Amino acid sequence: MAIKRHNPHACDAWQLLVKFSFTQNTQVSPLAAELELSPAQCHVLRLLEPDKPIPMRQLADGLCCDASNVTGLVDRLESKGLVRRTASDEDRRVKVIELTPKGARLRAAFMERMAAPPEGLERLSVREQQTLVRILARLLE
Amino acid sequence: MAIKRHNPHACDAWQLLVKFSFTQNTQVSPLAAELELSPAQCHVLRLLEPDKPIPMRQLADGLCCDASNVTGLVDRLESKGLVRRTASDEDRRVKVIELTPKGARLRAAFMERMAAPPEGLERLSVREQQTLVRILARLLE
DNA sequence: TATTGTTATACTCTATAACTATA
DNA sequence: TATAGTTATAGAGTATAACAATA
DSSP: OHHHHHOHHHHHHHHHHHHHHHHHHHTHHHHHHHTTOOHHHHHHHHHSOTTOOEEHHHHHHHHTSOHHHHHHHHHHHHHTTSEEEEEOSSOTTOEEEEEOHHHHHHHHHHHHHHTOOOHHHHHSOHHHHHHHHHHHHHHHO | OHHHHHOHHHHHHHHHHHHHHHHHHHTHHHHHHHTTOOHHHHHHHHHSOTTOOEEHHHHHHHHTSOHHHHHHHHHHHHHTTSEEEEEOSSOTTOEEEEEOHHHHHHHHHHHHHHTOOOHHHHHSOHHHHHHHHHHHHHHHO
16 A cells, blocks of 8 residues: 555554544444433434524434435434434424433533543643644544 | 542443444354354354363353253254264263354355454554554453 | 425334253 | 344334325
């Protein structure tokens, strides 16, 4: 792979990030179960920032899945009282989805639990933490 | 959150990593479809390093799922000719799973595609890349 | 004509519970 | 008794195709 030959450190860093994301992803399931949600439902809640209603089409894009899935996904979240469907005024084909107060609370609980930093992070010096933030921000922008 | 007050940079870094892992995870689905696999099947292949057979129980642990799922998952991968079941000699309750040559090729294709570094990585200086590798390695060890 | 959301369908994933074989 | 793997079951996730309403 040409890129690897020319840029070994970039590839090392990327592989570590990818490995991390795989591991991190397996943590979603048990946490979701604890909150009585499915992993897919957690991903929907994650995409729904409080007070920012978005069309169902945009949810499908964010989940990288077919639009037909979103119907059932939103159905189940709505029956749990976590989200609301509203017809759009501008385009009457569109339905926008927003969190209910209950949904917003559950979303906050999920995000906080996912964002709980691991032990390892404490071992880094403040300077290293700052460096990491700066580099990641540029990398993921 | 006490940890956030005392350690804002650590939390910033962690939140960026978590956000990255969510985004990265959505990339698995389309890639899996391209390889004619399900996301779950890709995760099994990922856990099966070439020439390192592992018990089904260990697969369940790695996937953070119930052991009963692994039966069907391995069934389907086996019928595709990607993995092999073998009875263990030491403990006759155990079945160890290993990649077939075809499975190893598909695993390599998946891992290589997932590990393809993004544009942003090229924008970092070599020094920054090295720093990132060093910090991530300590963080994820 | 193209797009948004829905429905029907078929298949996969998943946890639970009950089971067999082995330790 | 405890553990590894299987089976049956029920519910959820998923893509495909066809559809109605709207743009």
